[in-house]
Amino acid sequence: MNDPVILHQWHVVGIDEELKAGAVKATRLLDRRLGLKRDAGGALSAECDDGHPLPLLARYGFLWTTLGTPERPLFDIREADEPDRVNVVTGSVAVRTSAPRCIENFLDMGHFPFVHTGLLGEEPHTEVKEYDVRIDEEKDEVIATDCRFYQPRAAAASAGGADIEYIYRVPHPYCAVLYKSCPFDRGRFDVIAMFAQPMSEEHTFAHTLMSVVDDTSSTTDIRHFQLSIFGQDKPILENQLPRRLPLDPRAETPIRADRSSIFYRRWLRAKNVAYGTLAQAG
Amino acid sequence: MALTDDQKRGWHPVASSTDLAPRHVFHGRLWGQELACWRADDGHVNVWVNRCLHRGVRLTIGRNLGHELLCQYHGWRYANRSAGCTYIPAHPADAPARTVCSHVYPSLERHGLVWVALDGDAGNAVIADIPAGGTLLRQMSVAVAHDTVRRALEAGGAAGCSPFHFRDEARALTLFLQPVDAGVTVIRGILDAGADADIARLRALDHEFAMLRDRLEREHPDVPQPIAAEFRPVSEELAKVPERRRRGSTRRMRVERKWCVAPDVMAFRLVPIDGPLAAFQPGAHVDVHLPNGLVRQYSITNGPDDTTGLVIGVKRETDGRGGSAALHDTVQEGDVLALSEPRNNFPLRRDQLHTRLIAGGIGLTPLLSMARTLRLSGVSFELHVFARSREGLPFADELKALGGAVHVHTGLDAEASSAAFARILADQGEKEELYVCGPPAMLDTVRGTAAGAGWQDDQIHFEYFANERKLDRSGSFTVALARSAVTVEVPSGRSIVEVLREHDIDIPTSCEKGACGTCRVDVIEGEIDHQDVWLSDAEKAANRCMMACVSRGRGRIVLDL
Numbered sequence: 001m002n003d004p005v006i007l008h009q010w011h012v013v014g015i016d017e018e019l020k021a022g023a024v025k026a027t028r029l030l031d032r033r034l035g036l037k038r039d040a041g042g043a044l045s046a047e048c049d050d051g052h053p054l055p056l057l058a059r060y061g062f063l064w065t066t067l068g069t070p071e072r073p074l075f076d077i078r079e080a081d082e083p084d085r086v087n088v089v090t091g092s093v094a095v096r097t098s099a100p101r102c103i104e105n106f107l108d109m110g111h112f113p114f115v116h117t118g119l120l121g122e123e124p125h126t127e128v129k130e131y132d133v134r135i136d137e138e139k140d141e142v143i144a145t146d147c148r149f150y151q152p153r154a155a156a157a158s159a160g161g162a163d164i165e166y167i168y169r170v171p172h173p174y175c176a177v178l179y180k181s182c183p184f185d186r187g188r189f190d191v192i193a194m195f196a197q198p199m200s201e202e203h204t205f206a207h208t209l210m211s212v213v214d215d216t217s218s219t220t221d222i223r224h225f226q227l228s229i230f231g232q233d234k235p236i237l238e239n240q241l242p243r244r245l246p247l248d249p250r251a252e253t254p255i256r257a258d259r260s261s262i263f264y265r266r267w268l269r270a271k272n273v274a275y276g277t278l279a280q281a282g
Numbered sequence: 283m284a285l286t287d288d289q290k291r292g293w294h295p296v297a298s299s300t301d302l303a304p305r306h307v308f309h310g311r312l313w314g315q316e317l318a319c320w321r322a323d324d325g326h327v328n329v330w331v332n333r334c335l336h337r338g339v340r341l342t343i344g345r346n347l348g349h350e351l352l353c354q355y356h357g358w359r360y361a362n363r364s365a366g367c368t369y370i371p372a373h374p375a376d377a378p379a380r381t382v383c384s385h386v387y388p389s390l391e392r393h394g395l396v397w398v399a400l401d402g403d404a405g406n407a408v409i410a411d412i413p414a415g416g417t418l419l420r421q422m423s424v425a426v427a428h429d430t431v432r433r434a435l436e437a438g439g440a441a442g443c444s445p446f447h448f449r450d451e452a453r454a455l456t457l458f459l460q461p462v463d464a465g466v467t468v469i470r471g472i473l474d475a476g477a478d479a480d481i482a483r484l485r486a487l488d489h490e491f492a493m494l495r496d497r498l499e500r501e502h503p504d505v506p507q508p509i510a511a512e513f514r515p516v517s518e519e520l521a522k523v524p525e526r527r528r529r530g531s532t533r534r535m536r537v538e539r540k541w542c543v544a545p546d547v548m549a550f551r552l553v554p555i556d557g558p559l560a561a562f563q564p565g566a567h568v569d570v571h572l573p574n575g576l577v578r579q580y581s582i583t584n585g586p587d588d589t590t591g592l593v594i595g596v597k598r599e600t601d602g603r604g605g606s607a608a609l610h611d612t613v614q615e616g617d618v619l620a621l622s623e624p625r626n627n628f629p630l631r632r633d634q635l636h637t638r639l640i641a642g643g644i645g646l647t648p649l650l651s652m653a654r655t656l657r658l659s660g661v662s663f664e665l666h667v668f669a670r671s672r673e674g675l676p677f678a679d680e681l682k683a684l685g686g687a688v689h690v691h692t693g694l695d696a697e698a699s700s701a702a703f704a705r706i707l708a709d710q711g712e713k714e715e716l717y718v719c720g721p722p723a724m725l726d727t728v729r730g731t732a733a734g735a736g737w738q739d740d741q742i743h744f745e746y747f748a749n750e751r752k753l754d755r756s757g758s759f760t761v762a763l764a765r766s767a768v769t770v771e772v773p774s775g776r777s778i779v780e781v782l783r784e785h786d787i788d789i790p791t792s793c794e795k796g797a798c799g800t801c802r803v804d805v806i807e808g809e810i811d812h813q814d815v816w817l818s819d820a821e822k823a824a825n826r827c828m829m830a831c832v833s834r835g836r837g838r839i840v841l842d843l
Binding site: 110111113114115123124125126127128235236239240241242246248250251252253254255256257 | 316332333335336337338339340342343354355356357370371372373374375382511513515516517518520632633634635661713
């Protein structure tokens with residue numbers, strides 16, 4: 001592991017409520033084995049396989065640590081703290097691919113009609129309309145705005161489909177946050193986040209969070225929905241080759257619909273992210 | 283471990299013919315390289331690199347549609363034979379660049395096996411010639427290196443005809459070794475024709491090979507590292523967004539068949555002399571270079587399920603300059619013509635709930651290709667064909683095959699036609715598109731009727747066969763190119779395209795008559811004298827783009843070039 005950018009990041013390593021008081025849990029991060037611990041008094045700590053103590057903090061329902069010394073605190077998701085929202089930890093799924101492949105798939109709308117048929121998209125409504133992507137230099141994030149995509153049964157009240165508005169944020173090389181127009185409260189957004197835990201360069205634990213304004217669905221319903229969505233992505237991700245995300249523009253064939261992915265790859269390349277990526281095509 | 287040039291050489295079996303079942307995509311492997319193998323409905327066997335060009339997803343998890351292979355991730359479609367991408371659903375209004383083409387390995391079927399040459403240089407290697415009619419044994423996969431199996435076969439009395447081909451006379455067997463990876467080898471046996479091949483004998487042979495497998499895997503637990511899969515970079519052009527349009531080269535094709543499809547319309551089936559046909563999309567056309575030096579554009583009528591030869595329809599134009607006459611009178615079956623690669627100025631969206639197609643006479647040709655595509659894609663559509671008489675209807679047999687979606691209107695005068703258009707264009711539903719092709723007067727009427735019935739400009743797609751307006755090439759003007767920082771004078775009698783070509787600035791063109799839309803350029807400032815029939819009145823009034831082949835400027839204009 002000689003990627004200082006990734007080394008000095010906060011990384012997700014588990015679900016907060018799964019680590020009970022007095023319990024220890026083992027996990028993997030950046031090819032190292034870690035032990036996570038919550039003592040009887042509730043204090044969190046972690047240890048690396050070489051005996052080094054590591055910081056451990058709880059945020060957004062998940063546990064986070066670092067093997068380096070991060071320059072900045074963990075990124076902010078303001079909405080998660082709004083009092084009338086339900087924050088649901090929607091599960092963790094092991095995926096046999098790199099963390100950046102998981103993030104890129106999370107940013108992609110074009111696959112909705114083919115992979116999430118009947119849920120997030122449906123043929124023949126396949127067009128990805130023009131949208132804006134930029135890199136916010138100050139916050140050091142990739143931001144895609146004005147994204148619209150047809151979703152069947154978009155409104156809770158009606159059976160018909162409609163265009164849903166999306167905003168995507170990539171505040172961390174392995175984390176992305178999606179804001180999606182809310183069917184229950186127009187003008188507000190549901191928030192869905194993907195936090196990818198890089199166990200190794202080609203083994204990832206994909207954790208998802210949903211922060212929603214929804215007083216009708218139970219936590220279990222929300223969890224089932226998100227897991228069934230990711231269950232459709234997993235076989236695609238595991239059949240994507242090479243597993244590490246190619247940063248060379250000539251490795252694959254981008255189209256206009258892929259502008260958020262093009263910006264994400266460029267951003268990783270500019271940062272010199274090497275872990276989980278490939279610099280050269282061929 | 284990387285693949286060596288030595289390993290790439292020669293033909294190897296990768297599947298049995300029966301592995302390529304109808305509508306199935308078989309996952310083959312040779313020297314660590316993954317192969318997507320599929321048989322189209324017309325019997326053709328395709329062996330491609332097992333990756334979609336777009337995002338690298340395995341094509342073996344895709345769907346074999348019989349005439350195209352569909353990637354599961356974003357629904358990209360790749361054509362039988364050429365592996366050219368024919369449709370990108372995320373951009374339904376755009377024709378994919380024809381250079382978006384998956385890598386095709388040379389392949390063929392022999393002795394009940396599918397053979398592949400990894401280096402593409404198949405001509406220099408031969409497939410072992412063995413007597414036909416043998417019985418293919420069940421294949422045996424052994425998790426050891428190829429050399430280990432080879433030595434074991436030789437120790438067992440088989441004679442090596444090559445490192446991958448063995449003859450076991452005692453058992454009346456021919457054996458081929460498929461190097462799946464550095465540490466995995468498949469034994470494919472063929473029992474001689476006429477040898478005893480009853481079930482007991484086949485079982486005994488299978489048992490023998492299973493014992494051999496178990497012994498070799500036990501004795502050689504340490505196998506070499508797997509060979510890394512090669513990932514080919516895509517062309518530089520494709521890595522850029524958006525794709526640029528380029529003028530294509532020509533391809534020689536033979537007239538396989540010439541036949542009459544209406545009293546004044548001949549159809550031609552053109553097949554490539556070498557290699558597969560380039561991929562084409564519905565609405566595409568080719569430039570045909572004729573023996574008399576003329577170049578003419580003709581639409582492709584094929585559906586996506588016919589990729590062996592292009593079919594075009596040519597109407598005899600009595601007052602033309604001799605293009606159609608040359609094809610009707612001079613060109614015969616067996617003749618060779620030069621054709622451009624297919625180009626598409628008339629792309630078909632497939633993301634609509636319903637599509638209306640209106641054809642006038644020979645204008646049917648691109649719409650025939652569209653109707654065939656929509657039918658195979660399961661998209662709802664109706665095709666209206668206007669002709670002077672039943673007998674004058676071109677491609678009547680082909681239309682019959684399209685069934686109830688086709689409506690033929692014959693013998694209508696201008697007034698009755700207008701009334702028919704009004705009926706066809708009424709009751710416009712949500713997510714509908716209209717495609718029209720035919721004589722200019724008919725197109726003008728249909729466009730006017732559609733606009734009156736509430737159709738938006740971007741829902742109406744049309745292709746003019748000709749610009750019948752009289753062109754005014756008088757008057758000179760100045761053209762400034764903003765990006766190239768070049769200013770040129772266009773004198774009277776010459777076009778922008780011609781003048782810029784002399785300055786090595788090549789605007790792609792096709793018809794050069796203001797009818798096809800290929801040479802559209804963006805206008806930054808200045809007044810334009812629009813002389814084309816391609817832009818709508820609203821677009822002409824907006825003055826933001828022009829057809830550089832026929833339209834002219836007044837005074838000084840600035841173009842985004």
